[in-house]
Amino acid sequence: MASTAGPGHGSAVDPQGSRPPRAGVTVRARLLAAVVALTATALAVAGATGLALQLRDADARMDDSLTRAVGALRALEAGEPSPDDEDVRVPWTSLDRLLRKAVEARLPGEHEGVLALENGELRWRPADETGAVRLDTDAGLMAWLRAHAHETAADAAPQTVRTEVTEYRLVAVPVRIAAEPADVGLFVVAFDRTAVTADVRRVVLTYSLVGLFALAVVSVVAWFVVGRMLRPVRELRDTVRRVTESDLSERIAVRGTDDLADLAGSVNAMLDRLERAFGSQRELLDDVGHELRTPLTIVRGHLELLDPSDETDVRGTQALALDELDRMQRLVDDLVTLATADRPDFVRPAPVDVGRLTDDVQEKARGLGERRFVVVSRADVTVRLDAQRITQAWLQLLANAVRFSAPGSTVRLGSEVAGGRLLLWVRDEGPGVPPEEEERIFERFHRGRADRVQHGAGLGLPIVAAIAAAHDGRVVLEHPPPGAGPGVVFVLDLPAVGLVDGASDVSYDLVEPHR
Known part of the structure; x- marks a missing residue:
């Protein structure tokens, strides 16, 4: 049996690399290339899979027909009808007659051919071959059949033979009879596989053309869609380019919710x-x-x-x-x-006894000036905070109270927990904060009238605010309740992180000022 293989296809490799430089390729182009590549890959895989399945189905149909042809020949070889009784089968006495009957019994279909050889020479072929294949006109096939005429096989299997004319799927069944042992017949049934699969290939070609058109449409649509999607990115790029150290007023137009x-x-x-x-x-x-x-x-x-x-x-x-x-x-x-207020290590929280911290702050405040420092409320709880920073902020509030109050006056302080918040506060008996300055007292370098007289730098309250913010809290200015006398109240409002309750020790000589 002769067989041929398809020509190989070499691929040239550029040792220097042919990939274009990526520096000048935009995101839009890369996304479009990715979309086109994925779409083309999907279409190619689908087309190749469909072609392979169709070809396999066509081969299966041809093989089934060839197998049935072999079975019919084997049944015919079992004997010919008796001249006296057609229901009785007798051995064949003529190989030529057997081959003739075999050819007559096989009516060729479209793209199918049948013939019989005896001792390597063409003996029989169908008389009416309308739509059928003339196998005897293919010199290459006839040469291959003559070369295999004397081969014997118990069961002929379908095989593929390729000639200069076309490709065949065929069975070549050696035939012998006991009455003529020296003669060898060859019964051949073949399909023109190229013609049978031509319809499949035409469908695949049509699919390929439609796929290329679809790929072109997808490319055009993807170009505009990707461009529209990336418009905010381009606006972001242009805005950032226009932003300078002296002009930060540029903003990006926000469209949609994606x-x-x-x-x-x-x-x-x-x-x-x-x-x-x-x-x-x-x-x-x-x-x-x-x-x-x-x-x-x-x-x-x-x-x-x-x-x-x-x-x-x-x-x-x-x-x-x-x-x-x-x-x-x-x-x-x-x-x-x-x-350093924005650094992660500006505060180092740890469990702190708030009641003891309150007493310690009161004790340290005695050196700030000639004032009567009174603890109004004490929260006997444990929370997580930076004791040193909170002490620094609390003492700053007490120092402000001393600065803006008269010698011998009372400065009250206290701590308590309410609604999951830790409240640390200071109240003085000074003149208070003018209404026009309340909004600016926590700004850096802002100094009230008294500060300007005393040459304050205006950084005390901003430091307190920074310490409170580092604890995820805040510092607020409040006023005593009506009838409680003059002064002002500053409250450190902090989250009670890691709260552990304890017994409360609260004095009631002052109504809580921040309620």
């Missing part, structure tokens, strides 16, 4: 924060420059006017310079505290 719209909103929020941060930074630099310039100017002026020979003048200038340097040191320390 992820890209959410991204645009997030970027706008980030630009808002940056604009506020840069504004605060400029204001901070201006204020710091002013605050540091003032003591430097004072010290320089007094040093320029200093009379080295006057001991009193020298000592007075020394005391003034040291006082101004101390003020500058406090300002620098406060700025460092505020600068």
Whole structure:
């Protein structure tokens, strides 16, 4: 049996690589390429799978017909009808007659051919071969059949033979009879496999053309859809390019409610924060420059006017310079505290006994000035907080109370838990905060009238606010209830994280000011 194989197809490989540089390829182009590649792969896999299934089905139909042809021949070989009684089968006495009967019994279908050879020579073929295949006209097939004419096989199996004319799916069944042992017949049934599968290939070709058209449509639609989807990204790019250090007013138009719209909103929020941060930074630099310039100017002026020979003048200038340097040191320390307020390690929470902390703060406050410090309420609970930072904030509130109240007056403080919140508060008996300043007292470098008189830097309350914010809390300004007297109340409102209840020890000489 002769068989041929399809020609191989080599593939040239570019050792330098033929992939285009990615630096200039846009996201839109890459997404489009991915969509087209996936679509083309899906169409190719579907087409190849469909072609393989159709070809397998066609081969199965041809093999079934060839197998039935072999079975019919074997049944015919069992004997011919007796001249006296057709129901009786007698052995064949003529190989030529057997081959003739076999050809006559097989009516060729479309793309099918039948013939019989005897001793390698064509002996019989159907008289009417309308629509059938003339196998004897294919010299290559006839040569192959003559070469296999003397082969014997118990059961001929379907096989594929390819010639210069076409490809066949056939069975070649050797035939012998006992009456003529020297003669060898060959009964052949063959299908033109190329013609049988041509319809399948035409369908696949049509599918391929439709697939290419669909791929082109998908590419065009995907180009516009991807472009529309990526519009917020392009606007984001253009907006970021237009943003400069001096102009942060650009914003992205938010359209829709999808992820890209959410991204645009997030970027706008980030630009808002940056604009506020840069504004605060400029204001901070201006204020710091002013605050540091003032003591430097004072010290320089007094040093320029200093009379080295006057001991009193020298000592007075020394005391003034040291006082101004101390003020500058406090300002620098406060700025460092505020600068580190956004760091994760600014606070280090740990379980703290709030009742003991309240007593400790009261004890430390006694050195702030000649005031009567009274603990009004004490929360005997344990919560998680940074005791040092909370002490710093609480003492700052007490220092403010001392600054704005008269010597000998009462400064009240307390701690309690209400609604899952830890409340630490301070109340003084001073004149209070003017209504026009209440909104700005927590701003950096904002100083009220009393602060300006006492040369405060305006950083105390911002530090308290930063410590409260680091604990996910806040500091608020409240007023005593009607009839409770003058003064103002500052409350540190903190989440009671890790709350463990204990017995309460509360004094009732003052109605709780923040209720």
